[in-house]
Amino acid sequence: MSGRTATPDLALVQPGGAAADDALARGAALAVRGLTVSYGAAPAVFSVDASFPSAAMSAIIGPNGAGKSTLLKAALGVIPRLSGTVQVAGVPLDRARDRIAYVPQRASVDWDFPATVRDVVQMGFYRRLGLFGRLTGADRARTVACLDRVGMADFADRQIGQLSGGQQQRVFLARALAQEAELYLLDEPFAGVDAATERAIIDVLRGLRDDGRAVVAVHHDLATVRDYFDHVFLMNTRAIAEGPVARAFTAAALEAAYGGRLGATHLAGLAG
């Protein structure tokens, strides 16, 4: 399989075959249909269908600029969609907000903001608390429990600007845990973190999966896909392939997503 060039139409996703997938989508933790995002003339994400199973860890994979983060943000309504529908466990997005937890990219916020680690984790309660709900003793205990799960219980009262990159990422994950969701969406959770943090995060995510939750992560390290994930979605502006890692994470699909950017031996090593 090493050197042979795959023809793109071998890719596993056939646009338009949505009707047959509807049953599948209803059972999916997250299902996106016909999602298009465009800032100007060229779309960042074009007519993407994708579904992600529950009780599984899914990776969104593709080259730089393939629209992975954009897909995630548009699916959450963080950025506007040109077209497309989003269902969470068979329910439209806006009626399923309580079931979603989100971990944005670490670099997307100003870490000099006046907040402690505890304050940031408690932002995970804000939706449930609304404008006037009171933070209860149970919430406070839960804050510490969430920090403990990511190994940060001793850091609760630190100013967030004093943390290392990996520790900041753990705080974001703890905030997502505080949301008590069924679907966890993470944008590059392993980007720029140390090896110990990467292990700590993957342990937490596996715990969520084993609990029956769905985990969907934008991921850029092809070498760890087989280790970490059960399900992959490959894209490059358009959907390229999706399915269980064993079936969809193939040299042909990678070739279609990355074009010539991956060498033949590299491909063979990854998909082997």
Added chain:
Amino acid sequence: MADGWGPRILRVWRADPVGAFWQALTLGAGYNAALVTLGAAALGFAAGSGGSFLVLRGRALVSDAMAHATLPGVALAFMVMVAMGGDGRWLPGLLLGSALSALVGLWVVGWIARATRLPEDAAIGAVLGSFFGLGVVLLTVIQTMGQGRAAGLEGFLLGSTAGMLRQDALIIAVGGALVVAAVWALRRPMTLVAFDPGFAAATGWNVGRIDMAVMAIVTAVAVIGLKIVGLVLTVALLVIPAVTARFWTDRSGRLVWIAGGLGALSGYVGAALSASAPDLPTGPIIVLVAAGLFTVSLLAAPARGVLAAAARHHRYQAQVHRRQGLLALARGDAIAERYTLRLMVRAGFARPDGVATEAGRGAAARLLRDEQRRAVARDMFRAGPPADDGLMPVERLFTPDQLRAIDARLAPRAVP
């Protein structure tokens, strides 16, 4: 100044300036002066707390454009009220006009930034200048019309408490209370949007609407503050208390109310000063008081202040010397610098001739262990926590699992 208290205070001031200020400060300088002082305090609290979210969101300058955009509205409202045969200086009418034109200014800033490729600061500059220019021209026109008691409108530029009525103070107090209530009610979404708008949107908050709420709060502050602070310096009263409060806390939840308190203090003291020296415009005095509080905080704040930083630097230097001294002891080297030796002797780690004591050898051994872990940590984590000053014990810098990873690397066979 014909409305009573100004000239009376002026006479007292000439005789005894400190006494006059003290009288105003204790609300003893007459009914109107007391009203003005309390109104200014309410306004300051509203400005400080509402302005905090503006600063946290990084949009302080938008409020400057908005405040300057009130002027044409004031002038037009005056003209309309005179044309309709009323009193052009009726405050609620003027405030309504100013609010409408402020909102137009805000909308234009937003539209320019959205529809063109111009950055927001260019849009702010354009709107601020052109709206203010239009306002000044309209004021000049009003003066040449020579009717409707035009005198006094210039007071809206820099604030003037002369001739303020009870109902004016009441409008300010009620408006300020409403602003504070809105700040309190919206504190969670506004904090969330300021820190992490993506997360806010993902959890279902409407970020655009919350940003609009922040601007509405700030516009309300600018409008009710027109009479006391004036439009030119509104931005200062919104921004200075918030950045001053930042010196005193690392938590946004406290920052908002500390800023409110600082704003109220500035308003109260500033208005009292102004009442005892009625020839001066009120706005600049209030802002100068706020700037004074800022300067004091800048110098004296416990963690982030300049003096604390200098003290910290001095302490840091001593710790560096102590650490180097202990490392020298651990290696059996001589202690090179006299300052180091003095510190070591004072800490009981070495005798004056440089020989290590029992305590010194123990401390040196512990430090050596920390140094080894630190070397491993430097290797494992390309960028450590920003809090690391090279001295903080490794245990405080890393999480338990990170520490285990460090120790495993340090002694692979010792850890199962």
